[in-house]
Amino acid sequence: MSRIEAVLKTLKGQGRKALIPYITAGDPHPDVTVELMHTLVEAGADIIELGVPFSDPMADGPVIQLACERALKHGTSLRQVLGMVKTFRETDARTPVVLMGYLNPMEAMGYEAFADAAVDSGVDGILTVDLPPEEADDVAPLFTQRKLDAIFLLAPTTTDDRIRAISEHSSGYVYYVSFKGVTGAARINVDEVASKVAHIHEMTALPVGVGFGIRDAETAAAVGRVSDGVIVGSVLVDTIARNQADTAELKRALTDLLHPMREALDSLAS
């Protein structure tokens, strides 16, 4: 059983929901990313999604675009991101780490070399925004052979046939994009999410994490009630942007954001 699977299974056994924060590696500076990952765990993260910065993040709104630009200004490369995970693993063997990003940096590194290095660094899952399963024939097997979870996206526009096919290609969890749009837009409609996630649950046994539009305890609880976990990204990245200069203050601000979400999610526990 993968580390992701184990964590989600334990949570389910406790009737609890996963809190999955996202930050962009290298933002605001490569030197503080590992520290921030530990902060996220202390504030209640069950899984960390670590963004690999890309020059052209087409699926992201301005908040994460700017995070990519900040990270790339410091030359944050995919290899460096893998190094950060490796350092993180020296003191945290428990929290799963999912790399989230775009395909081209992996292609440039070479898929096999990347998959090997990911395992070696202690990465648990890979989520590639611009890689639908149709194009993943050469790539996804390299992950699954190495017991890396391949996490794919489902969207409000995904048809039933595709929900089934994508779920079959996925392991760990599936990531449901809560609305049509880019990251950071505030358009979430909880009723729509609830009915779609219930529908997805009928078609796959995999846990369903929901991301896009979750920004506070209230939205976290509302979405947590109808899913297996919530992914929180832009609101954290925006907090990083506003507290770049002072790492101690930044860690406090991230904790202040995540902690109420954790509590709100745990208050749902049956």
Added chain:
Amino acid sequence: MSVKLTEEMLSALPDARGHFGAFGGRFVSETLMDSLMTLEKEYLQLKQDPEFQAKFDKDLADYVGRPSPLYFAERLTRETGGAQIWLKREDLNHTGAHKVNNTIGQALLAAFLGKKRIIAETGAGQHGVATATVCARLGLECHVFMGAEDVQRQSLNVFRMKLLGAEVHAVQSGTRTLKDAMNDAMRDWVTNVDDTFYIIGTVAGPHPYPMLVRDFQSVIGREIRSQAMDKVGKLPDALVACVGGGSNAIGMFHPFLADENVELYGVEAGGLGIASGQHAAPLCAGRPGVLHGNRTYLMEDENGQIAGTHSVSAGLDYPGVGPEHAWLKDIGRANYVSVTDEEALDGFRKLTRVEGIMPALETAHAVAYGVKLAAEMDKDQMLVINISGRGDKDIHTIANLDGIEI
């Protein structure tokens, strides 16, 4: 090494997943997949629909003014002293470039799909103008995304788009050029996917765009075939076109791919020279990667981050290229070369002074290389340069370079 292509092989490309050999495909986030698959299905049906094709042909004839002439550049030929140089006059199309062939076709598609809101990206502004034009004609809401730097250097086209009723969004992210405009157009599309049709301006992007843009632009090559037979009694020996994303080049080349005696030359923007690194020539100096929904040759750094590009012409200032060109390069069917900013400017001046035809700066790259190539060919040979657009939009850029204030 060149491969002999047959009509049968060509009709099988792209394959069902939009691949041209190792290139092309559909690399987008999940939200867009359904729209792309619907578009593909509808397009493949309409392609066989005589009513749709008749409508397209009628618009090209009566609204665009096709066929565009194939003109023998007698004086340029004499001065060059080699092959006969012929010019395919896409600059005489309504709106002044080949771009409108494609926007007419895609707007028809949008109408068949019942979409009322149109978005487009643009570099030099020619595709933006061509999109705004068809939207004005059909009464569709039009949003054009344009890099903030391009908004500066192509202010004339920005004003044209506004006059036509389009909203121009100046894109401030990244390098503030064409690639960033395309990023923002994709972001808009993913947000408004239900009611919006994205008219992509070139043969790049996710499948089915490279295929359908190629099909709409192939009217260029089909006309050249019949015009060459009428006027000269044979097919041309060489075809030359500039390549940014590569739509005018594919449109010209595609009907000739199976004619192995017709040499194909795609001319990329060499900028300050390939060795300087300041260029926009992914086929000449890039490597395969994935950007904007397809696998193709890209300009990128060793970590897979997309590199900044440079060209005097905004329309060629793009780090990628259509996947079919990537495939044609790899199988050796087409030659891809580059000319520098300076050579292109010389080409602009030459065609203007010798033939009285002012080409766009993008087109001037093809002119510069075409003249160079013709000089090395025999007098009984025939070379066609695709005059993909007219140069009015670039007058300010040329004047600035000459230190003249207009």
